[in-house]
Amino acid sequence: MWLQNKNEIEAFLRKNVPLHIYSIGDLDDFFWQDTEWHALKEGDEIQALALIYTRKSLPTLQALSEQPDPMRKLLRSISDILPDRFHAHLSPEVGEGLKERYKIESCGKHYRMMLNSKHLPANIDYSQIIQLTDDDLSQMLQLYEDAYPGNWFDPRMLQTKQYFGIRIGNKLVSVAGIHVYSERYKVAALGNIATHPDFRGQGFAQSVSAQLCRSLYENVDYIGLNVKADNAPAVALYETLGFEIAAHYSECMISTS
Helix, strand or coil, X not given: CEEXXXXXXXXXXXXXXXXXXXXXXXXXXXXXCCEEEEXXXXXXXXXXXXXXXXXXXXXXXXXXXXXXXXXXXXXXXXXXXXXXXXXXXXXXXXXXXXXXXXXXXXXXXXXXXXXXXXXXXCCCCCCCEEECCXXXXXXXXXXXXXXXXXXXXXXXXXXXXXXXXXXXXXXXXXXXXXEEEECCCCEEEEEEEEECHHHCCCCHHHHHHHHHHHHHCCCXXXXXXXXXXXXXXHHXXXXXXXXXXXXXXXXXXXXXX
């Protein structure tokens, strides 16, 4: 069933904040208009909840659950109203609910990581870090083109004032920002983190990411992120900041052909 009651949705998602941190953030008015929520209920109790985020040119389905059976059942029930092609985040085993109609192409195993301490490492150099604004947009887009091809970045996220970078000379060489941020719901998810290939190995990514976390903790209680499981350097970086693996999931391309 289609669900629109924010309080009801939040109550279910809060049962497992690490697993659902992105979806909790999407309850914020900043994101809400671009979301569709579908639930499987038993009586008045939600058994599984799926989110379709529609702002991207390619919609994204969030279908994360500790219990695969209810989520598979939910996905089967909504498969006829899903787009013909979309991106998906799927917990282990839940993809079976889509196989009758769709072809599933895995984009690899991912980790959901959570920052479990507000005490960041003491030896980080913050001296070169600047807060980024709309004036930096062109340099940010160039950096992503050079360092992170295929990265999805929504320029309106700069409105959150939660993007930080390092500039060497006149060149922006490292950036850290967010995919989700909500002061109302007290959650944030890091994203759009990149360092130019010519400037890697100097600790820039750690510095900008740490500064971002310091800034986020002024207004939120939970900070998470997604990372490919085989991206060992990124996983190691986040672990130095205090992030820990909270869940496994797969990112997939789903289509009818």
